[in-house]
Amino acid sequence: MNQCAFTASHFQASQAGMAILRGGGTAIEAMVAAAAAIAVAYPHMNSLGGDGFWLIHEPGKAPVAMNAAGVSAGQATLDWYQQKGYNAIPSRGADAALTVAGTVAGWNAALKLSAQWQPPIGLDGLLHDAIQLAKEGIVVTESLVAASQKTAKEFSGFSAFCERYLPNQKTLVAGEILKNGPLADFLLHLSRVGFDDFYRGESAREIASVLTAQGSPLRLTDLNRYDATWVEPLSVTTTQGTFYNLPLPTQGIASLLILAIFDRLYDESLDEATQLHLLIEATKQAFRVRNAEAQDPQQTSKNIERWLTGAGIEKLASEINLKQAAPWPNPAIPGDTIWMGARDKQGRMVSFIQSIYWEFGSGVVIPELGLLWNNRGVSFSLEAGVTNQLRGGIQPFHTLNPAFAQLNDGRNMVYGTMGGEGQPQTQAALIWRHLYQKKSLATAIAEPRWLLGRTWGDNEHDLKIEADLDPLLQQTLHQQGHQIKNVAACTELMGHAGAITAFAEEVDQVATDPRSDGAALQES
Structure with missing residues (x-):
């Protein structure tokens, strides 16, 4: 009995993916x-104007990873911004729209792998649900309302x-x-001419024309040169x-280090408060490594895998005091993202993440396409000589890191x-509760969570804890x-988690986060 499953933070995405799986499509096709x-x-x-990362596993083979994150415009340099009077990259507007959108290139590359597995489903079939949603309209959720209210003043002049x-x-x-009629038409166009058109066709010319006219440093040549790349995933046992997780420029290293440090110091005799304290302290050690070294891999001479x-791991673990919290903060990184997981009837699995960065990204909309552009370039620095210094043609640091x-x-x-900052912490919470505390996936995801640092634009670096976490645990943490x-x-502040576990022949569990509008679906 081989089963398929899909989980996403919005139920209509889960339904779109499951429809493909039911029809015999691959996990990759379902994910697209x-x-x-x-x-x-x-x-x-x-958005199609954002970025993506993939982890793909085929039974009997090592997992493979894909980096579908865009690079900075060729002319996006320190001089370009400093001549405009900036000492930091602006978070909104055309000057924030400085990186190519990579996610559509990732869809294209992943589908080429899928086509090696079995005859492909046409793009008209894969994009059908998205086209209908854009044409007929979506029901606005509380999550979308919150983002609208938060950003309305900022975008009032756009x-x-x-x-x-x-x-x-x-x-x-x-x-x-x-409704988004122009986006429906754009998706329909791509279904007919192919995803490459986004970078090297009529769509690319329209995108570049509007971005240039609005003042973005992106040009048609930047789109023409871009493609997603297959990369070797990081791993730790x-x-x-x-x-497994994604390598640079993502924070995958942090997610793996938290798990490895915790596992190195874990003992089943430790009480729950000490285990939670250990996870938080492991997070601090992992984030120090990440903050010091995470950037475009071509820009670093250090092998970040040495920490795994x-x-x-022993060096980082030795810095942890099981009875006392280490000083904090370190710089934190916000971000808005979706994660989705799939398993098809052949047992192939996909862990996928897609993001426009902050709520509504740069706020730059290409009207004729209904296309919203990302502001991922905010992660670059305009200070010369630092990690993540802005240069043309490189990738910024990414919080995105799907796991397997x-x-x-x-x-x-x-x-x-x-x-954003909470991704590695939520991954660790899920693993701790499911594998060490032996709780179901649904319970592990639903139980109260914590977040060290900021997320969703919050500038505070304290330890945020959901109010329904056991008061005794909170009291002990305070004493430490x-x-x-x-x-x-x-609260949605803690992210939208999801997971699928499966044996070779059947799905074990599938779950989504009650903090989201998601759905976890499973079918024989």
Whole structure:
């Protein structure tokens, strides 16, 4: 009995992906269908104008990874911005739209791999649900309302954005219908001519023309030169199995280090408060490594994988005091993202993440295409000589990091979340509760979470804890020196997590986050 499963943070994306799986499509094809659908349904978190990363596993083979993150414009240099009077890259507007959008190139490359597995489903079939959603309209969710209210003032002068996402200069209202006819037409066009058109065809020319006219440093040549790349995933082995994540320029290193450091110091005799303290302290060590070294891999002479060796993990673990919190903060990184997971009937699995960075990205809309552009270039620095210094043609640091694991109990697992700084922490919480505390995936995801640092534009660096976490645990953490701030229970601030576990012949569990509008679907 071989089963398929799909999980996403918006139920219509799950439905789009599951429809493909039911029809015998591959996990990759299902993911492309869902990625297009969620780009329509969750425009504040992702878009065809954003970036993506893939982890793909085929039974009997090592997992493969894909980097579909855009690079900076060729003329996006320190001089270009400094001549315009900037000492930091602006977060919104055309000057923030300085990196190519990579996600569509990732869809294209992944589908080429899928076509090696079995005869492909046409793009018209894969994009059908997304086209219908854009044409007929989506029901505005509370998540979309919150983003609309938060950014309305900031985008009030952006005419194309207002026309599309602030109708009548008013914020969106939960339950209303939001249509995007130009995006429906754009998706239909791509279904007929192919995804490469986004970079080297009529679509590319339209995109470049509008971006240039609005003042972005991006040019047609930047789009023409871009393609997604296959990369070797990072991995680390613990007592629970082997865990995989994305290499630079992502924070995949941090997600793996938290798990490895925790596993190195874990003992089942430790009480729950000490285990939670250990996870938080492991996060601090992992983030120090990430903040010092994570950047475009072509720009570093250091091998960041050295931290995943026994010696590297031991060094970081030795810095942790099991009874006292280490000083904090370090710089934090925000971001808005979606994660989705799929398993097809042949047992192939995909862990995928797609993002426009901050809510609604740069706010730059290409009106004729209904296309919203990312502001991922905010991660670059305009200070000469520092990590992530802006240069033309390179990738900024990314918070995105979809995860995959081969567990010692014979299961494979795809998992991940949105949430910027919170992504590695939520991944660790999920693994801790599911594998060490033996809780179901659904329980592991739903239980109260914590977040060290900021997310969703929050500038505070304290330890945010959902209010319904056991008061005794919170009291112990406070006594250990953690600066705690309570936030609402089951808050979207903590991200939208999801996971699928499966044995060779059947799905074990599939779950999504009650903090999202998602759905976890499974079928024989």
